Amino acid sequence: MSTTEATVMAPEVFAVVESKSPGRLAWERFRRDRVAVTASFVVFFFVCIALFAPLVCRALGINPLTLDRKALNDFGLPNGPFGAISRKHLLGVEPGTGRDILARLIYGARISLLVGFVSTLLTTVIGVVLGIVAGYRRGKIDALISRFSDLTLAFPSLLLIIALTRPFTQRLESLGVPEGNPARLTYIVLVLSLFGWVYVARIVRGQTLALREREFIEAARASGAGHWHMVFKELLPNIWAPIIVIVSLSLPGYVAVESTLSFLGVGLLPPDASWGVMLGDSVKYYRADPAYLFIPGIALIVLVLAFNIMGDGLRDALDPKSDRQQLG
Amino acid sequence: MTTFIARRLLFALVLLAAVSLFTYLLFALLPTDPAALTCGKNCKPELIEANRVRLGYDKPIYEQYAQFVKGIFAGRTYGTGDIAFTCPAPSLGYSFNQHECVSTLIGKTFPVTAFLSLGAFILWMLLGVGTGTLAALHRGKWQDRLTSVITSIGVSLPTFYVGLLVLFSVVIWLQWLPFPHYASPTENLHDFFTAMILPWITLAVLSAASYTRITRNGVLEAMNEDFVRFGVAKGLKNRTVIRKYVLRAALIPIVTIAGLDFAALLGGAIVTESVFSLPGMGRLAIRSVTDSDLPVLVGTTLVAAVFIVLANTIVDIIYGILDPRVRLK
Numbered sequence: 001m002s003t004t005e006a007t008v009m010a011p012e013v014f015a016v017v018e019s020k021s022p023g024r025l026a027w028e029r030f031r032r033d034r035v036a037v038t039a040s041f042v043v044f045f046f047v048c049i050a051l052f053a054p055l056v057c058r059a060l061g062i063n064p065l066t067l068d069r070k071a072l073n074d075f076g077l078p079n080g081p082f083g084a085i086s087r088k089h090l091l092g093v094e095p096g097t098g099r100d101i102l103a104r105l106i107y108g109a110r111i112s113l114l115v116g117f118v119s120t121l122l123t124t125v126i127g128v129v130l131g132i133v134a135g136y137r138r139g140k141i142d143a144l145i146s147r148f149s150d151l152t153l154a155f156p157s158l159l160l161i162i163a164l165t166r167p168f169t170q171r172l173e174s175l176g177v178p179e180g181n182p183a184r185l186t187y188i189v190l191v192l193s194l195f196g197w198v199y200v201a202r203i204v205r206g207q208t209l210a211l212r213e214r215e216f217i218e219a220a221r222a223s224g225a226g227h228w229h230m231v232f233k234e235l236l237p238n239i240w241a242p243i244i245v246i247v248s249l250s251l252p253g254y255v256a257v258e259s260t261l262s263f264l265g266v267g268l269l270p271p272d273a274s275w276g277v278m279l280g281d282s283v284k285y286y287r288a289d290p291a292y293l294f295i296p297g298i299a300l301i302v303l304v305l306a307f308n309i310m311g312d313g314l315r316d317a318l319d320p321k322s323d324r325q326q327l328g
Numbered sequence: 329m330t331t332f333i334a335r336r337l338l339f340a341l342v343l344l345a346a347v348s349l350f351t352y353l354l355f356a357l358l359p360t361d362p363a364a365l366t367c368g369k370n371c372k373p374e375l376i377e378a379n380r381v382r383l384g385y386d387k388p389i390y391e392q393y394a395q396f397v398k399g400i401f402a403g404r405t406y407g408t409g410d411i412a413f414t415c416p417a418p419s420l421g422y423s424f425n426q427h428e429c430v431s432t433l434i435g436k437t438f439p440v441t442a443f444l445s446l447g448a449f450i451l452w453m454l455l456g457v458g459t460g461t462l463a464a465l466h467r468g469k470w471q472d473r474l475t476s477v478i479t480s481i482g483v484s485l486p487t488f489y490v491g492l493l494v495l496f497s498v499v500i501w502l503q504w505l506p507f508p509h510y511a512s513p514t515e516n517l518h519d520f521f522t523a524m525i526l527p528w529i530t531l532a533v534l535s536a537a538s539y540t541r542i543t544r545n546g547v548l549e550a551m552n553e554d555f556v557r558f559g560v561a562k563g564l565k566n567r568t569v570i571r572k573y574v575l576r577a578a579l580i581p582i583v584t585i586a587g588l589d590f591a592a593l594l595g596g597a598i599v600t601e602s603v604f605s606l607p608g609m610g611r612l613a614i615r616s617v618t619d620s621d622l623p624v625l626v627g628t629t630l631v632a633a634v635f636i637v638l639a640n641t642i643v644d645i646i647y648g649i650l651d652p653r654v655r656l657k
Contacts, residue, residue: 151346153636154636154637155632156592156596156633159596163625259486259488260488260599263599286492286496301484305480309480
């Protein structure tokens, strides 16, 4: 909503107070937002855990693959209350195998965040490039890109993603991507980007179209700026604010979508696990081991919520209107 | 205006033709043999070949597609003589797995999805617009903060997880409701409501979150408009200004998004239907994936696409009526 205004930064509004760059103003606004700062620490914490998963697990003395039969009873269920939480297994063990849930959660963060980061990166790059090209060149190229995005939007994406999993992972494997989970992950990331770029491209195109008519662009054109200069020095610096917001809000979305795909049965194969796989798994034991149902769910909620709050904070900070609106 | 509507409709038709062609080709080029799937494991090769001819899979792909499109408008007859059977128009193919025309299967499952979508839609619009307006009118106070926290959580949660938690807590742990068994409203109204109430609430609460945000922003923006100030200056009651001036302006972007979201649901609420075991179109589609039932998969994809394109077109036309500048583009 408010992202469209983010670029309409009139420098003279701030010049009266003290000369500060828009970036610095945004940073100061963000720092004042205590909730958003806390959320970014949570995000940072999860990212660190994911990056250093092997170290963290070794420090805690746990391993995501070790089967601990002793922690299970005769029915293969965790031997103890709350999924057999003990000093050895801080968050209990997985029913059926006795693998440590905390260790699986830590390694799962790796996969969930990897899917989120790579999908977001791909959609943003494709979306920004196509959006700028469409908005800047207009004419036939714009029409082509816009019609193509209409076509992409017309498909029920979730259904297609599920339906094409098997044939396309097989195709990827035959193209040399390592069999099994690497191929599945590649497929998920590619297909999410294929459907996701449209949203980014639309926003970027709209922004570019609006900027195109502004005086500073005209001035640059009049002084003979080339296409590269126009795009990288004039247009891009003015649309990075909405792009940052899209990134921070779409990443948690992809983490959640990956978990949904895993729940619907097109996720990873054991023994690897993302949080979505663990959630999908835990559903089978909802009666016998409810603790298992809550642990990956709470982790997912905390991460996604932290990302969203951080994204909202960024949006408020980058929107110059957010200060002025307090008066209205 | 008429030319604008005509142009939009024509574009929608072209888009649908492209979607149908693309879907058909995509699934037809998959490495599964649809004819081999028409009978079980110990099938005789002659029977497979007979079925291949009967269903038209022996013809080149463009001819298959032409037959498929013709079937949509004129119905389609498979085979000849005694064993011939017909799927009347609009025929979307025949599912050998379920021994039914695809259109019949969709016709059976669509009402479930429609009831689910409609109920959830009404609930989430009331909830979203209501809380959004409330938050905007109490900007910065505790009502605003509370809704902001709740909506942040709401947009963060994956539907399947919330659905499962709701299902488990209400049905299994608290036992307030029996395990849902869907029945059509004409058959058994009580069963219908007990099966629908949880999915409605789940979908509505999760979707309402983003509507609350949009409404809040829209109302705040509208309150700065001159026409609202004019209304206040004219001496109208606050309540009247909000209802007649503020909400009317704030609702325009909501109508757009609501139309698209509603259409996406109508095409099959895959996750919600799976979680709550509702026999709707989404589950039909998912089952067709596990069974490699290509005709059903193509059919459900197409029907979902029709809803999306239709909603897009209607929203565009409404926009054109509301804002004449759009028409000139």
